[in-house]
Amino acid sequence: MTLTNHDLIELTAWRRKLHQHPETSNEEEKTAAEVVAFLQDTDPDRILTGMGGHGVAMIYDSGKPGLAVLFRSELDALSIYELSGVPHASLVPGKSHMCGHDGHTTILAALARQFGRRRPATGRVILMFQPAEESGDGAVGIVNDPRYREIAPDFAFSLHNLPGVPFGEVRLKAGTVNCASxxxxxxxxxxxxxxxxxxxxxxxxxxxxxxxxxxxxxxxxxxxxxxxxxxxxxxxxxxxxxxxxxxxxxxxxxxxxxxxxxxxxxxxxxxxxxxxxxxxxxxxxxxxxxxxxxVASVNAPEAVEHLRRALEEEGIRHSEDALPMRASEDFGLYRRSAKSAMFFLGAGEDHPSLHNPDYDFPDDLIPIGARVFARVAENLLG
The missing domain is CATH 3.30.70.360 (Alpha-Beta Plaits)
Incomplete structure (x- = not known):
């Protein structure tokens, strides 16, 4: 599965639109509606809204027995005044996407376009657009939603961009990658x-x-x-x-x-x-x-091996450097119901740090993240 140049142009423009209209944790109603509207033409087999607050799950089902593989992004922004100076800067005073969740969400949107054109050969893909990561409310709301038990993922994967790491390189390891806090x-x-x-x-x-x-x-x-x-x-x-x-x-x-x-x-x-x-x-x-x-984010060894295989097949450099991190991530809760793993995608050694007022997500990471996730899905589901 590949993204066309036209896809990348539209996805980049959409990411910047999300960037201009940030909503903080538990307020992501318009962002969630925007996700549903933007991806409606990918014709998902099922759309679940209002999960764990304003979460959205889009399911692409092969109609054949197989694994359920979940990919997760975050919808929420931060209460930070943006000072990036980019043309698509936040239009909401005091709120901004200074963690790159707009970019992570766009990577999942890229996956949706690909699965809209060709379903997995077996099983089903679940794209989880999760609210309230920054406050820690989002993952607990999702996994406690009765509909999550209906989805019942076997594997769960996520990524986070990481300034300070060379652009496009990945940091990945089994075991603890983010602290409990x-x-x-x-x-x-x-x-x-x-x-x-x-x-x-x-x-x-x-x-x-x-x-x-x-x-x-x-x-x-x-x-x-x-x-x-x-x-x-x-x-x-x-x-x-x-x-x-x-x-x-x-x-x-x-x-x-x-x-x-x-x-x-x-x-x-x-x-x-x-x-x-x-x-x-x-x-x-x-x-x-x-x-x-x-809770601590702990990568399951089996899930990590699937990510490593995808990275090697896609020719993406990776190492365990800089892991684990002191920072926290609510993705750790998914491991209680699925084999889960998160990897960290380099945003550039000199890129402004996360949560800094001059940060902006690098758009060229969109196809890289989408390639990794798509390869994982292909390897697991065909």
Whole structure:
């Protein structure tokens, strides 16, 4: 299966259209509708909308027994002001596709065009346009949707572009490729007082002064070791922005990160115990919430071998360099129901980094990503 020059022109224009109209996690209603409209003429055998929020699944079925192979992209953008200066820059102030999900979605659109022209010889292909990757809500919403059990993929594959890696090269390995992480929100409650008589209140100031430096000390920073753990304080606030009131409330936010899921439970327990001890020492009530929870992304060896074969057959250089990464990815949840693997496609050694305001997805990656996925599908399904 191949893409024509006309395909690539249209796909590139569409990617740039998506780039201009970003929607952040759990808000991707228009983006999802745009995917359905753009790919309607590929005549999928089944379209599932509203999956896990605004997710869309398009199924191309051979009508013959065989494997179910899922390819996944993400629909959501980020809350970042774009400073790329490209003609197709975001038209939505404060929101932009600074992670390249517009490009990943276009790679799946390229696959849809190919399967629209020729179905797999056996089994079925599922193109999963997933919402809310950035917040960690998307994959859990998809796999918990009852219709996902109807789809029942045997294999699941995904990719992510990766600045800092030579253009068009791939990074791939079996085992952990992305860390587990979660956001921890610690609330400390005391009692306000007039700032002239702070002794009549209970201020959280001494507590957060202890908590912020001690949380990172729970980490073990040897990243090459499976026992790697990391705590990064990302935000803190205390009281109101006034001079006349001594504070009675504070929050400390931190991201917790481990290479293994089992170690995350231990790190959470240690952080919770530290927060409780410090709160008690200073006469404060406290509460803890968790947000943006990501399990570790662990590539299944069998799925990795299918990707390696496709890369070699397509003549694409690949290695295990730069893996695993500290960053998180919610694709890890798919491994609970399918043999899954993600690879990382080089965006260029000097390309602006992900989540930077001057980033833009390199359009020339579209046919490369599509070639790899198409080859995997051909090898598995014929």
């Amino acid at each position: 979660r956001g921890m929100r610690i609330k400390l409650t005391g009692k306000t007082a007039h700032s002239s008589m702070p002794e009549t209140g209970v201020s959280p100031m001494p507590a957060i002064s202890q908590l912020m430096p001690r949380l990172p000390m729970l980490g073990r920073m040897t990243f090459q070791d499976d026992d790697f753990r990391m705590v990064t304080v990302s935000h803190a606030c205390m009281g109101e922005a006034v001079y006349g009131v001594a504070p009675g409330y504070a929050e400390v936010w931190a991201s917790l990160r481990t290479r293994l899921d089992d170690n995350m439970a231990e790190l959470c327990q240690a952080a919770e115990a530290l927060a409780a001890d410090i709160a008690t020492e200073h006469g404060l009530a406290h509460g803890i919430e968790y947000h943006e929870v990501f």
